[in-house]
Ligand code: PEP
């Protein structure tokens with residue numbers, strides 16, 4: 481896997497975290513220019529987004545203004561100095577975007593799920609040599625997301641970032657798309673060099689929840705945000721409920737905390753170092769205790785074998801579950817956490833005992 485090029489080397493004056501803002505769709509020249517000028521007031525904003533080809537769930541809605549809108553974006557770039565960014569789903573979109581000075585593109589959640597589409601786009605994007613943001617596919621399948629990124633990287637697209645826009649909620653939910661934060665966190669550990677950008681607008685689905693989701697993404701050390709902003713959200717032709725007004729966007733940027741990856745404050749460093757060394761020692765103790773526990777499990781396994789008793793003892797397991805979650809709660813630990821942990825320990829114990837019995841049967 482080739483190295484990814486970090487955001488600050490994509491273009492000069494790219495601020496980090498990378499803030500991209502603009503309407504869901506480019507609707508008119510006036511709407512594009514008004515939004516671009518407003519967001520350019522903040523020094524934190526590096527790029528203007530607007531969809532010009534819109535993938536709608538059902539046909540018949542507003543499907544974007546097409547090439548004409550690219551000229552509005554180009555004018556916004558000229559007048560504000562912002563980088564411009566749009567969605568591409570077909571190789572011809574890439575060609576037209578590049579012809580009109582588009583600086584970055586994103587691949588939408590529906591397209592990211594299709595390996596054939598990604599391969600076709602990858603060939604065109606490699607020629608274009610512009611940064612590509614890959615939204616997560618709508619289903620919570622990390623490998624499908626990684627697969628799209630790998631296909632692009634293999635085609636030699638190296639200015640890449642992932643965009644976390646949440647996953648289709650199969651159950652009733654306050655948010656439009658379920659964040660499942662563990663998935664972008666897993667992505668970070670699988671591809672540590674890959675920048676991850678949060679899309680709080682598509683996760684939240686409602687303007688009043690966007691700031692909270694954006695803050696959470698920053699707290700998890702995401703490398704940027706892509707936020708939908710519209711001069712008059714209620715009249716937007718797509719995603720009306722989730723777009724921030726120009727004023728609310730400015731307020732959000734003022735209120736967000738932008739935590740740094742680290743600090744040079746000596747008090748901070750001392751405290752963190754002490755706590756980490758205690759944690760290292762606690763982890764060692766946890767592992768030693770788990771190992772002691774396993775030795776006892778093995779003893780029990782052999783004893784069950786010689787007395788012809790079954791491995792799984794349902795009542796005993798239920799008592800363990802109850803008493804440990806009760807104790808966990810008293811110690812301030814969430815029930816779900818304790819239950820998951822116990823289940824893991826229990827399963828491993830059963831596996832070990834079954835192995836012992838099998839081996840002894842083999843020997844007998
Ligand atoms: C968008 O950014 O407007 C969009 C269509 O996003 P997604 O592909 O994440 O639904």
Ligand code: MN
Pocket residue numbers: 504505708718719
């Ligand atoms: Mn949208």
